[in-house]
Amino acid sequence: MIRSPYLLYLGHSNDEVGIKTSRGLAVFRPDDCVGEFRHDDCALTLGLSRMTLEQAVAAGAKTLVLGIANAGGKLGDDLVADAIAAIAAGLDVASGLHNRLRDDPALVAVAEEHGRALHDVRDPRPDIPIGNGKRRAGRRLLTVGTDCSVGKMYASLCLERGMRARGLTADFRATGQTGILIAGSGVPLDAVIADFISGAIEQISPAREDDGWDLIEGQGSLFHPSFAGVSTGLLHGAQPDALVLCHDPVRDHMRGLPHYPLPGLKETLEANLAVARLTNPDVRAVGVALNTSKLAPEAAKRLCAETEDALGLPCTDPYAMGVDSIIDRITACFAPSPRVATLSR
Amino acid sequence: MIRSPYLLYLGHSNDEVGIKTSRGLAVFRPDDCVGEFRHDDCALTLGLSRMTLEQAVAAGAKTLVLGIANAGGKLGDDLVADAIAAIAAGLDVASGLHNRLRDDPALVAVAEEHGRALHDVRDPRPDIPIGNGKRRAGRRLLTVGTDCSVGKMYASLCLERGMRARGLTADFRATGQTGILIAGSGVPLDAVIADFISGAIEQISPAREDDGWDLIEGQGSLFHPSFAGVSTGLLHGAQPDALVLCHDPVRDHMRGLPHYPLPGLKETLEANLAVARLTNPDVRAVGVALNTSKLAPEAAKRLCAETEDALGLPCTDPYAMGVDSIIDRITACFAPSPRVATLSR
Numbered sequence: 143m144i145r146s147p148y149l150l151y152l153g154h155s156n157d158e159v160g161i162k163t164s165r166g167l168a169v170f171r172p173d174d175c176v177g178e179f180r181h182d183d184c185a186l187t188l189g190l191s192r193m194t195l196e197q198a199v200a201a202g203a204k205t206l207v208l209g210i211a212n213a214g215g216k217l218g219d220d221l222v223a224d225a226i227a228a229i230a231a232g233l234d235v236a237s238g239l240h241n242r243l244r245d246d247p248a249l250v251a252v253a254e255e256h257g258r259a260l261h262d263v264r265d266p267r268p269d270i271p272i273g274n275g276k277r278r279a280g281r282r283l284l285t286v287g288t289d290c291s292v293g294k295m296y297a298s299l300c301l302e303r304g305m306r307a308r309g310l311t312a313d314f315r316a317t318g319q320t321g322i323l324i325a326g327s328g329v330p331l332d333a334v335i336a337d338f339i340s341g342a343i344e345q346i347s348p349a350r351e352d353d354g355w356d357l358i359e360g361q362g363s364l365f366h367p368s369f370a371g372v373s374t375g376l377l378h379g380a381q382p383d384a385l386v387l388c389h390d391p392v393r394d395h396m397r398g399l400p401h402y403p404l405p406g407l408k409e410t411l412e413a414n415l416a417v418a419r420l421t422n423p424d425v426r427a428v429g430v431a432l433n434t435s436k437l438a439p440e441a442a443k444r445l446c447a448e449t450e451d452a453l454g455l456p457c458t459d460p461y462a463m464g465v466d467s468i469i470d471r472i473t474a475c476f477a478p479s480p481r482v483a484t485l486s487r
Numbered sequence: 488m489i490r491s492p493y494l495l496y497l498g499h500s501n502d503e504v505g506i507k508t509s510r511g512l513a514v515f516r517p518d519d520c521v522g523e524f525r526h527d528d529c530a531l532t533l534g535l536s537r538m539t540l541e542q543a544v545a546a547g548a549k550t551l552v553l554g555i556a557n558a559g560g561k562l563g564d565d566l567v568a569d570a571i572a573a574i575a576a577g578l579d580v581a582s583g584l585h586n587r588l589r590d591d592p593a594l595v596a597v598a599e600e601h602g603r604a605l606h607d608v609r610d611p612r613p614d615i616p617i618g619n620g621k622r623r624a625g626r627r628l629l630t631v632g633t634d635c636s637v638g639k640m641y642a643s644l645c646l647e648r649g650m651r652a653r654g655l656t657a658d659f660r661a662t663g664q665t666g667i668l669i670a671g672s673g674v675p676l677d678a679v680i681a682d683f684i685s686g687a688i689e690q691i692s693p694a695r696e697d698d699g700w701d702l703i704e705g706q707g708s709l710f711h712p713s714f715a716g717v718s719t720g721l722l723h724g725a726q727p728d729a730l731v732l733c734h735d736p737v738r739d740h741m742r743g744l745p746h747y748p749l750p751g752l753k754e755t756l757e758a759n760l761a762v763a764r765l766t767n768p769d770v771r772a773v774g775v776a777l778n779t780s781k782l783a784p785e786a787a788k789r790l791c792a793e794t795e796d797a798l799g800l801p802c803t804d805p806y807a808m809g810v811d812s813i814i815d816r817i818t819a820c821f822a823p824s825p826r827v828a829t830l831s832r
Contacts, residue, residue, distance in 0.1 A: 275712030275744055332682040339681050339716040367620030367723045367766050371684040374709075375716025399620055416758075421712050 143326060144236050144261050145204035146171075149195070149228075150188060152180035154220060155210050161186055163238050163320040164209030170299050170324045176201045179224070195231035205261070207323060208237040217241045225249055229258045236261035238319025238330075263322045264330040266342065273340030273379050275421050280350035281476060284382035285360040285431070286414045288404050290369060290397045292390040293460070294360040295321050297431035300460035301357050301386070304469050311354030315347050317376065321359045331361050331372055339375025347380065355472075358382070364413050365405040366396050374417055381421040384428040384472060387411050387455075391445055392436045407453060428475060429468035430457040488671060489581050489606050490549035491516075494540070494573075495533060497525035499565060500555050506531055508583050508665040509554030515644050515669045521546045524569070540576035550606070552668060553582040562586045570594055574603045581606035583664025583675075608667045609675040611687065618685030618724050620766050625695035626821060629727035630705040630776070631759045633749050635714060635742045637735040638805070639705040640666050642776035645805035646702050646731070649814050656699030660692050662721065666704045676706050676717055684720025692725065700817075703727070709758050710750040711741050719762055726766040729773040729817060732756050732800075736790055737781045752798060773820060774813035775802040 148171075150164040168175050168188040177193035180186070193201065206228040208221060217225075217239060225235045225243070229252045237243050243260040244250060253260050283301065285294035298314055298321075305312035314321070316328025329342045347356040358380045362369030389407060396402035405413075411427050418425040430449050434442035442459060449457040456467035493516075495509040513520050513533040522538035525531070538546065551573040553566060562570075562584060570580045570588070574597050582588050588605040589595060598605050628646065630639035643659055643666075650657035659666070661673025674687045692701040703725045707714030734752060741747035750758075756772050763770040775794055779787035787804060794802040801812035 272743075273713040275747060277746075332680070334681050335677070336679050336681050336684050336717045336720070337677040337714060340713055364719075365765060368618040368685055369682060370723055370762075370765070371716040371718075371720025372681045373716075374719040375681070378712045378715055398617075401622075402620060413761075417715075420710060420715070 146174040147176045149198040149203040166320040205234040234259040270338045271341040278349035282356045283384040284358045284380040287388040293433040297460045304465040315358045317359045340379030343379025388431045428471045434459040491519040492521045494543040494548040511665040550579040579604040615683045616686040623694035627701045628729040629703045629725040632733040638778040642805045643702045649810040660703045662704045685724030688724025733776045773816045779804040
């Protein structure tokens, strides 16, 4: 386990997209974040106190989280130097970058010398099974999308917060590096070997008998030609009872692929329901989550209303407008799960 | 490259399924196989001359192929001892097992001492790109299936042989360890990291301008809850012009999953066409391949005729009855590919 509280790293970043992991932690685990570390040339802030490494340690920080992404997910010299300084100051270091901390001999040596831990959250655990598709107890909701990076993690986390606020039992299940750092556990699905995609999801969302919900973070899209395999295995492993469709209304083509237009919402929903039915024939859609951060408030509200009418599902921006309408639909659709002795397909 | 000719290893095997890689080589690369190596307690044969290691070297063998599978894909002590003896006798060693030759220190030491090569065909190359979904020149046929292990590799290889016999240009593209050993190259798709599934297929079947066909070996099934992610990425990466649907008519449930019945042929075909259309909207089905090895000849012929009527596609057992009817359909459907300057979606 990664020890909190955290000092969030921004370094020399000047790209808002590049700090999304640090920002995710600041938004969804504010109580665990004591401050942010940035150099003078960093124009971004998470709204936390700017701290030196020593100030952070004095404030109780246990781990420096390298919550940034740069080209290729590399550990640059700057990053390594800062991580070494953090270890010397008394902090563990956690990273979601593609390049592993443990593959940098200098970092490993300094961590050993100071008795500090290095956490690579993109390392899948070694005991992931092949998926078995067996029906398991408990309720699961999966966020799916028209594209990558359209708000599936935010929607899942907002649902966790909203459901808990109503006294429901609900647990976010992370499948990406930011989510794993927020939740403290999960599977970095993009780093799992192909044959184990669905098994990895069965592993992180096992049978549960407490009437609680697993809220599983979706990845990719069935309509993204680079990553649809991941999304397919995720759907089958999740065995979802409920789907929430996530979409970015200002996106005009698939992420990274200008030659692929975005699919329609209805088409996306139908395709996801069809694939999901293989492992849960009773799956149903319970809502649509739009990322309206680039729209004016009135336009955002209008779009949500229009989408509700078009799809017959509650539609909201989970982060800006809350998730009440989707939770209403969930509680209306799903009575507390029956205690069935045998759940067989 | 793995040097031929090969000595095919059977060892102590007594399970026909366990020697399928050695058998595949004997069937599809007979001219490259000088003999078989088996211990006295092995009741199986490939119909090749039984040879000692020394006899095989004298007959020109360059590589011992460990074309067997045992529980867990492990390198047992027997196997390692035989491989060391083979190296000492002057042979390279190739393996498709999950456990890697290069991870056995004794094997590595002996191979270095004798200057012999160890080939682990389940090692993906390190430079696999993320798939880009860009339309590329050339014709591609993909074998898809109702389940795993229903004859996709055999169908693909029989089509290669049959198309070449008619003077067509056609190249088998391997995606599994047996296929890779037969073809001499390919990608072990089950060992690729999830994010790179479709990119791996784009890499092994690049654009071609010679009017030839890539015949891509399918894997898994869209209806197999353990592996459908792999099949989905394969479909998208293959960008197939043509699909051949493979099926085992005596299979009564999905491989390894007694709680999942097999999907229908029509349902399977429609699902595969729908997924394939994302990267090639013009994809079409050109035939059905049945593995009729467990049926009487008359029953097999009747089943093929019935399947033809039901699906409106040529249906055959590629290995037992040939692939003429499917090639006829391919040549009827596809004129030599036009030399288009730009192929953009």
